[in-house]
Amino acid sequence: MEQVDFAICGGRIVDPATGLDGRGSVGVRNGKIAVIDMDSSVTFDPQHVVSADGYIVIPGMIDCHVHAYQHATPLGINIDESCLARGVTTAVDAGSAGASTFPGLRKFIAERSDTRLLAFLHIASHGLASAGCSAGASGGECDHLNQVDVTKCVQCVTQNTDMIVGVKVRVSQSCTDNGRTEEEVYRRALAASTESGVPLMVHHTMSTVPVAKQEGKLCCPSDMKPGDIYTHAFMPHLSHILDQDKKAVHPDVWEAKKRGIYFDIGHGAGSFGWTVAEICTKEGFWPDIISTDLHCESVDGPAYDLATVMTKMYALGMPLNDVIASVTSQPAAAIKRSNCLGSLQVGREADISMLKIEECDIDLEDCYGQIRKVKKRFIPVGVWRNGKRFDVSPHPNYPNIDSIKHGINAWDSTDVRDATKPSLS
């Protein structure tokens, strides 16, 4: 009999990093994965067995875009409540902190959370301390170039490589003095990520930086480097990834994907439209990473949690193993942590998520009150971080009428949308 602290048995183990997919057991000892048994050759003490019958057992999920800096930034949420308790073992903060405010993210959030917290460092030294366009404050974090200091950013990244996995920039008119500093901010963010040898995560919405390649101008995503991450991929506002006629993915975007740029959902409260998602996925343009962009305005809908954003991609026809890869092996590779995260391997820290796929018949809203019917959904039913089991909170109740109302109010501002405006009648 194999001596373990506990073994999760009888579930379908799916680990895209190693190609495992089948019924099996995972044994954990001293916080580490001790056994992976795919042919029932190992016996475990029944007293220490957790039944995973009917469930999917996967590497601890990684949410690659959240806003974790609660109480110090207007957008921050509690990651233990909204990530770990929703089946996510690793959250990656997407630029809530910059070089000046990063020490607090480590001391007050990362060190006090059970969820593992990693971070993209904002190119603006103050990060999202006053979050600009998405928190109701006028102005944006990169209105003045004094705050956009490449040297400080590189220094902070290189001194905190245990926690900082990349640089973040918001390439948007509303964050850059109405576009006046925009190209220079983007240039500096590219320089900082290149110099520090980490990927750049780019938020590119309502931007003066063009999607289509243009001679003598920085473009997005064409000027991103292989390994960089383009977040908010299915965003329906101007600067979306579709071609002029809004019917297909722009050829320069396809080229960027083929060059090795990761496309990430980053759902949030304004960055996911069903219409764009359908156009993209119909021609085979799937996201490489599924993430929530959870913050205080998206956590009660329309993003809810990682499982719900996975449900949306699954409803669009994304194969199950690709959905799982997009929250495990793919984000791990993007943040250069494939050596320790995103896979179930003997000797690694036991970060494990357990999900069920539930039949349902439910309406699910995007960020603009547009509804699609969902017939199957992911429900987190178990989570272990470093071998310790944590409680999973009840599933969020969607759709949320307030979130739909809020979305409908913003519907007119989108550039790609359904033929008719949604209504609540």
Ligand SMILES: [Zn+2]
């Ligand atoms: Zn975000």
